[in-house]
Amino acid sequence: MSWAHEVPGGAAWSTPVRAGRLVTLTALGDDANVSVLLFGADRLDRLNVPDTMKAQMSARIRPPMVLMSDRGLALASVVSSTSDWHDCLTGFGHDAHLERFGPSSYAADRNDWRRSARSGLISELTKHGLGEADLHGPVNFFSKVAIADDASASLAWQAGHTTAGDQVVLRTEQDVLLVLSTAPHPLSGAAYGPAGVQVEVGSAPWPAEDDASWLFRDESARALEMCRRVVA
Amino acid sequence: MTSTLEATVIDTVVQPGDGALVEVPAGGRLRIVDLHGNQAVDTLLYDAHDIAHRYSAFDTVREQGAVFLTTGSRLLSNRLDELAVITDDTCGRHDTLGGACAQESNVVRYGEHTRHQHACRETFLRYGAPAGIGQRELGHNINFFMNVPVTPAGDLTFEDGLSAPGKHVELTATRDVLVLISNCPQLNNPCNGWNPTAVQLLGWWD
Ligand SMILES: [Zn+2]
Numbered sequence: 296m297s298w299a300h301e302v303p304g305g306a307a308w309s310t311p312v313r314a315g316r317l318v319t320l321t322a323l324g325d326d327a328n329v330s331v332l333l334f335g336a337d338r339l340d341r342l343n344v345p346d347t348m349k350a351q352m353s354a355r356i357r358p359p360m361v362l363m364s365d366r367g368l369a370l371a372s373v374v375s376s377t378s379d380w381h382d383c384l385t386g387f388g389h390d391a392h393l394e395r396f397g398p399s400s401y402a403a404d405r406n407d408w409r410r411s412a413r414s415g416l417i418s419e420l421t422k423h424g425l426g427e428a429d430l431h432g433p434v435n436f437f438s439k440v441a442i443a444d445d446a447s448a449s450l451a452w453q454a455g456h457t458t459a460g461d462q463v464v465l466r467t468e469q470d471v472l473l474v475l476s477t478a479p480h481p482l483s484g485a486a487y488g489p490a491g492v493q494v495e496v497g498s499a500p501w502p503a504e505d506d507a508s509w510l511f512r513d514e515s516a517r518a519l520e521m522c523r524r525v526v527a
Numbered sequence: 528m529t530s531t532l533e534a535t536v537i538d539t540v541v542q543p544g545d546g547a548l549v550e551v552p553a554g555g556r557l558r559i560v561d562l563h564g565n566q567a568v569d570t571l572l573y574d575a576h577d578i579a580h581r582y583s584a585f586d587t588v589r590e591q592g593a594v595f596l597t598t599g600s601r602l603l604s605n606r607l608d609e610l611a612v613i614t615d616d617t618c619g620r621h622d623t624l625g626g627a628c629a630q631e632s633n634v635v636r637y638g639e640h641t642r643h644q645h646a647c648r649e650t651f652l653r654y655g656a657p658a659g660i661g662q663r664e665l666g667h668n669i670n671f672f673m674n675v676p677v678t679p680a681g682d683l684t685f686e687d688g689l690s691a692p693g694k695h696v697e698l699t700a701t702r703d704v705l706v707l708i709s710n711c712p713q714l715n716n717p718c719n720g721w722n723p724t725a726v727q728l729l730g731w732w733d
Contacts, residue, residue: 345626355681367631386585428663448594
């Protein structure tokens with residue numbers, strides 16, 4: 296059984312997802328951005344981007360990396376993606392990043408009201424008894440912020456990195472809370488018009504012996520194994 | 528700028544594997560000295576009057592448009608307010624992507640035999656507790672003196688430090704801040720030169 300939900304651009308959303316599901320994010324426009332937070336089964340343990348990066352020696356998110364928690368457990372594996380670079384270095388947008396588009400309010404703009412990723416994420420967290428303290432470094436799916444080969448490792452957002460139809464598929468390794476925002480990437484220089492994203496959830500086959508995430512690195516396998524012990 | 532009213536109010540050594548929680552008032556300067564070289568000093572900052580208002584590594588990186596921290600780097604909060612500025616740095620650059628070591632992440636990185644080795648997350652929680660800093664309040668930290676190169680290809684590695692005995696970094700607080708420090712006990716990678724050593728904290732304010 297599977298289901299799908301279309302999140303419009305500039306919105307926020309959250310949903311619990313059971314272990315052993317495939318979550319397919321599909322960009323519904325060019326230069327989409329989906330800032331994603333993840334919580335583990337107890338809603339306290341959460342995505343730890345630094346640990347995810349250093350365990351897998353990568354400054355970007357790509358298949359078949361495992362997204363790891365504060366407590367060293369796999370939250371989800373990146374099964375496949377049409378893009379080999381999803382930003383995880385530059386956080387989500389704040390209200391200040393929308394100022395260049397001018398004032399916006401519900402009264403003036405109704406549901407085209409422009410809200411930041413931060414305000415949307417906090418709103419979603421609050422629905423689950425969480426809040427500002429639970430914000431953490433997100434993965435910005437479909438976005439790339441390139442790293443320069445200079446002394447400070449300068450960063451630059453890349454226009455045209457992904458287009459409508461691009462996908463990333465995650466496999467949940469434990470029951471997770473998925474919290475996301477489709478507000479613009481905070482470094483995007485584009486005119487306001489964030490793309491929506493479709494979120495499809497279906498059942499995942501049990502990982503095969505040659506599962507790419509289990510075989511990726513010893514570190515990836517250990518995070519999956521520690522998660523399996525807790526979930527099993 | 529050194530004011531004549533300023534006095535040395537902190538001069539202490541933090542042993543490897545130990546930590547500290549230091550309140551630095553607005554305008555105060557806190558210097559961390561890498562006494563023996565190549566010693567990672569894991570550091571978090573909080574608004575002294577509101578611990579929900581805390582250092583944010585990825586907001587800091589994005590707003591300065593560069594990965595490494597050095598003199599001039601504004602250490603920003605999760606609300607985009609400036610908590611402190613790095614005002615002196617004889618090391619050259621510092622990491623804020625690599626996070627802190629934890630017993631659990633040690634298992635992931637090095638195997639189950641490291642499960643009960645001491646780690647920074649334990650030190651953060653122990654020294655943070657009196658200020659109400661618990662698991663939810665631990666954001667992604669700074670690693671002073673640690674060298675974590677990133678490449679245009681999107682790779683990230685841990686390498687020998689760029690630091691050396693006597694190198695230091697200095698923060699000037701923009702507002703009253705709590706500085707939570709873990710002098711990293713990691714033995715399994717080169718971030719401490721395979722031999723964790725002591726650091727010195729020096730603080731000056733009115
Ligand atoms: Zn450490």
